Amino acid sequence: MRRYLYEFIGTLFLVLTVGCTVIPGSAGVIPPLAIGAALMVMVFAGGHLSGGHYNPAVTLAVWLRGRCETRDVGPYVVAQVLGAISAALLARWLVGAPRATMVIESATIPKALAAEFLFTFALAYVVLNTATAKGTEKNSFYGLAIGFTVVVGAFSVGAISGGAFNPAVAVGIGVMKLVELSQIWIHVAADLAGGAAAAMVFKFANPEDK
Numbered sequence: 001m002r003r004y005l006y007e008f009i010g011t012l013f014l015v016l017t018v019g020c021t022v023i024p025g026s027a028g029v030i031p032p033l034a035i036g037a038a039l040m041v042m043v044f045a046g047g048h049l050s051g052g053h054y055n056p057a058v059t060l061a062v063w064l065r066g067r068c069e070t071r072d073v074g075p076y077v078v079a080q081v082l083g084a085i086s087a088a089l090l091a092r093w094l095v096g097a098p099r100a101t102m103v104i105e106s107a108t109i110p111k112a113l114a115a116e117f118l119f120t121f122a123l124a125y126v127v128l129n130t131a132t133a134k135g136t137e138k139n140s141f142y143g144l145a146i147g148f149t150v151v152v153g154a155f156s157v158g159a160i161s162g163g164a165f166n167p168a169v170a171v172g173i174g175v176m177k178l179v180e181l182s183q184i185w186i187h188v189a190a191d192l193a194g195g196a197a198a199a200m201v202f203k204f205a206n207p208e209d210k
Helices: 004-021 030-046 056-065 070-095 107-134 142-161 167-175 181-205
Strands: none
Touching: 004 030, 004 070, 004 167, 056 107, 056 167, 056 181, 070 142, 070 167, 107 142, 107 167, 107 181, 142 181, 167 181
16 A cells, blocks of 8 residues: 555656646746656655556556566556546646647647657666666666656657656646647557557566566
């Protein structure tokens, strides 16, 4: 139960940071840096207990890699989604409604799917290689590496896909109306595929790291 509480809290602060920086229209560099920093500090805070996933795609990747118990996968995802929804409601209360909702045009959906897949792959790849690999065991930089992967993704493709890289974040930004709620399937599908692909690459490249 403590692990699930940590996943709820970490996801809540991650998504709350998204809402409280993006909804008011903070200056261009602030939201990506704030969001990456929020993820970084929450990974450092919760990594020792829950693994600091805060992301169903990361949970999927870590499970496929063999470092998450099957019995924890469902509760982790539920905790993450509940944390995201709670954060979305808090953000709407704290800073109000967004001025506009991002709608991905039909012609741009393939680009959005590719963007979400690529940078979710990158995020899960970094998590697996810095936080679960024997070669980087007990390092002190994993939270920074994970957080800055999100910063890189947000700067690179945020304007194309919304830059969720996380199905729970996608639910949160849908509830906040930062993106069209009916289009969060783009993020969910591409993000889970990216997490699964990262796990397959890790297992192929590290067959001895069980």
